[in-house]
Amino acid sequence: MKKSLIILLTIVIFCSCEKETKIDTNYVIAKFQENAENINSLEYRMQRIDTFAQDGTVWNNTGIALIEKDKNDKVFGFSFYGKRDDIDKEYIYDAGKRFEISKTSKTYEVEPGNFGFIGSPGGQMVHQNIFKLDSIYKNITLSETQNSYLLSYEFENDTVYDVSNRLKVYELNKTDFFPIQIKQTSERLGNKSISIAKFSDIKINENVTLTIKESKQELQNYTIIQPEKRKPNKLLSKKLPLMELSDLFDKNTIIKVNNNKLTLIDFWEVWCSPCIASFPKVESLKNKFESELNVFGIVSEDYENAIKMVEKKGTTFQNLIGNNELEKEFGVNSWPRYFLVDKNGIVQKEYFGFSEQIEKDIKEFITK
Structure with missing residues (x-):
């Protein structure tokens, strides 16, 4: 009887372990x-x-x-x-x-x-x-x-x-x-x-x-409430406002955004992931059309980390320090925002985020 009980307990323990x-x-x-x-x-x-x-x-x-x-x-x-x-x-x-x-x-x-x-x-x-x-x-x-x-x-x-x-x-x-x-x-x-x-x-x-x-x-x-149609930017087809801004890497150096040639302006911020993701594309435009195109980045917050980001990305186009007043003047309330200014200083295009259309328009204005 004792031997049978031991065998039975052994079987139960074995089955329990197997099912664990x-x-x-x-x-x-x-x-x-x-x-x-x-x-x-x-x-x-x-x-x-x-x-x-x-x-x-x-x-x-x-x-x-x-x-x-x-x-x-x-x-x-x-x-x-x-x-x-x-x-x-x-x-x-x-x-x-x-x-x-x-x-x-x-x-x-x-x-x-x-x-x-x-x-x-x-x-x-x-x-x-x-x-x-x-x-x-x-x-x-x-x-x-x-x-x-x-x-x-x-x-x-x-x-x-x-x-x-x-x-x-x-x-x-x-x-x-x-x-x-x-x-x-x-x-x-x-x-x-x-x-x-x-x-x-x-x-x-x-x-x-x-x-x-x-x-x-x-x-x-x-x-x-019916959605409002997006109003055209008030700067489009008008002369670019006077822009004399500090260089991001040297606040004592004032850069005048001149109109001697076609110019692409890039409003970006450190916290804006799409802005950072577009850096290589903007850099590519700068290198591809270097003799015909000026490229300026404008950042209005967190300058210290903005410098680190530019250095880490190896971006070579010039970056300037903006402010809230400048953003309001350009109607910037989403990022990134791009503006294309022709060689006569007229704001021709506005882009809500990077797109292939930017390069197409650059080519078109270069040939004019």
Whole structure:
């Protein structure tokens, strides 16, 4: 009897060990994906804390988000409703359109949606990794606490935007593998940025309290505000204003932006990723048309890091120090912004972001 009992216990222990699941990164990733695939609609509260690399400014915002998967959506793959607690507006993205809603005035605006809408106050409550983990990375490790798994990702440096030491940590609930917190850190020009998203009051599928459709139905009682057509810049077809600005590398040296030949003016800032990404393209234009084209960059903030950025990128076109008054005079409220001035000093073209059209226009004006 005793011998039989020992054999039985041995079998039980062997079977238990055989069935024990190996907890590793592959297992945790697979469970996260399995859980995410079963979510069609999701509602949660978020606290988002952003520390910016440029000056250490901290944003600490809270709000709510409702997300509904949409396999036909080409921008995000889902629709969403978002509201930040400190902003008296609501934001909806659905069917390729973006809605900005004011309950106070009972009005709303609607425009074609794009990826930039994720940066709106409501969009900031929508985390892009809520349904998927990163698939491209340098290294990944797994650790755990009593109630959570921590997937720590290390990424290659981003040489385009000069971002280094890129790390991301997902803290996942051991029960349902839903994120408890997602923390991202990186460095740019020696300054560290941190973004922390903390999730709470999570409701999934049939437990959500609202739908995108219901949110949009309220708009039937609201007044739509028609978008204003972008007004032509007041400087177009007029003489370039007198511009005598300090050189970025030597404030005591004053540079006059003269009109002895075709001139491209580039308004940029250190915090503007598209500006930095366009540097090589602007540099290429400067080198390609060196005898026919002047190129001036103008930066109005954070001169110390602007110098570091120019040096790191190896940019050789001349950069000058601007100011808010100059930006207002040129109507610059988005970056990068480019202006093409002909050899007679007339402002001929304005460009909202870099495009191939700039080179086409340069060639056209050179031949005139």
